[in-house]
Amino acid sequence: MRPRAVDVKPLEDYKLLVTFNNNETRVFDVKPYLDFKPFEQLRNKEIFKTVRVGGLSVEWVTGQDVCPDELYYNSNVEN
Template identity: 50%
Template sequence: MYLSIVDVKPLKDYQLLLTFENGEKRIFDMKPYLDKGIFKELKDERVFRSVRVSFDSIEWSNQADIDPEVLYEKSFEIKETGT
């Protein structure tokens, strides 16, 4: 399934809160990627927190990006509870 990302928020412990075009919110854990290539630079919290939506995916200030399909497949859905 291919869904564009419409919002991203960096969370503690190198996680990202992603909102997809269908309104679904998912959590993606970056920790498994932080020892690989350009993603090593994301260990610097300032760089990690620079994440933003770019076209249909996300990108950091160091030009690192991840395919939106990977972000969807490797993340888990969070259920919002109403009060």
């Protein structure tokens, strides 16, 4: 079974603390995505803070989301 997000919390510097259904907690850096048109709105920190679990991954109230595999495989295990 592929890991899926079950909880998410916004962190400083455009990072997310994501807990997955395999009980791993990982940090995902959104900053590299902010230069892409669909993610530009997330530069607004108030919008960035609206992140929530949606479906199999995370999403924002403005419609952006991150592919579940991208979220897991491009994140780092929390120390």
